[in-house]
Amino acid sequence: MSVLKISSVSKYFPGGTKAVDSFSLDVADGELVCLLGPSGSGKSTLLRMVGGFEDPSSGLITIDGEDITHLPPERRPTGMVFQSHALWTHMNVFDNLAFGLKLRRTGKSEIREKVEAVLDLVGLAGYGERKTHQLSGGQQQRVALARSLVLEPKILLLDEPFASLDQHLRERLREEVRDIQQRLKITTLFVTHGQDEALSMADRIVVMRDGRTEQIDRPDVVYRNP
Numbered sequence: 001m002s003v004l005k006i007s008s009v010s011k012y013f014p015g016g017t018k019a020v021d022s023f024s025l026d027v028a029d030g031e032l033v034c035l036l037g038p039s040g041s042g043k044s045t046l047l048r049m050v051g052g053f054e055d056p057s058s059g060l061i062t063i064d065g066e067d068i069t070h071l072p073p074e075r076r077p078t079g080m081v082f083q084s085h086a087l088w089t090h091m092n093v094f095d096n097l098a099f100g101l102k103l104r105r106t107g108k109s110e111i112r113e114k115v116e117a118v119l120d121l122v123g124l125a126g127y128g129e130r131k132t133h134q135l136s137g138g139q140q141q142r143v144a145l146a147r148s149l150v151l152e153p154k155i156l157l158l159d160e161p162f163a164s165l166d167q168h169l170r171e172r173l174r175e176e177v178r179d180i181q182q183r184l185k186i187t188t189l190f191v192t193h194g195q196d197e198a199l200s201m202a203d204r205i206v207v208m209r210d211g212r213t214e215q216i217d218r219p220d221v222v223y224r225n226p
């Protein structure tokens with residue numbers, strides 16, 4: 001059963017750049033698909049269109065059969081984690097996570113429950129009162145992930161979330177995120193230009209070039225026929 005359907009989506013930027021060129025992809029429920037490709041191949045633009053941060057020039061995006069192509073981000077069942085975490089530094093960890101729930105008018109005790117559960121999930125139980133600038137880079141990215149997950153999105157969108165971290169931490173977080181993704185069975189699109197990252201995390205890999213799919217397959221097949 002595919003949850004996310006991207007059908008013939010294109011994106012032209014002013015000046016004529018064709019960032020994404022009639023791209024189509026079906027993502028199954030609970031699947032983690034990596035978009036892999038060199039810089040400029042359109043990965044980020046594609047992800048941003050799924051998240052609602054960029055409007056497609058043409059094509060259709062549906063989630064569970066519902067057309068979301070032109071909905072604003074806050075009305076989509078998606079959660080996005082960016083390369084630089086963009087946490088609210090004037091708020092503590094708890095308030096960063098509670099913010100979206102408050103907008104949804106979630107009750108106080110339910111907010112506390114959900115925030116504590118998700119902090120536990122990302123390995124930051126007890127960190128609620130910390131100021132975000134007191135956290136390490138890895139911890140900040142865990143908070144960014146938690147802030148998306150606490151809103152229980154149907155689709156998780158990760159745009160090179162480990163890019164600013166050192167190699168060792170990247171490898172650790174890669175495993176953690178894969179583990180969380182499988183535990184929650186959350187459908188995930190993951191953008192990376194790192195082949196290792198894609199090979200170790202993905203159920204399927206889409207190799208992108210010039211806004212199009214160059215190859216799409218399971219990691220072991222992509223690895224054998226790169």
Ligand code: ADP
Pocket residue numbers: 013014017018019020037038039040041042043044045046
């Ligand atoms: P990737 O994520 O694979 O590095 P991007 O999606 O960022 O690729 O970029 C794809 C192409 O679109 C590139 O040629 C890039 O320069 C161009 N592009 C991306 N964003 C914009 C923008 N806001 N305005 C104009 N061109 C853009």
Ligand code: ADP
Pocket residue numbers: 134135136137138139169
């Ligand atoms: P990361 O967890 O991102 O790898 P570090 O390698 O800096 O971060 O920290 C390793 C562990 O040390 C963390 O998991 C945490 O338990 C603890 N730690 C890190 N920063 C702090 C801090 N500011 N205050 C208390 N404990 C911390």
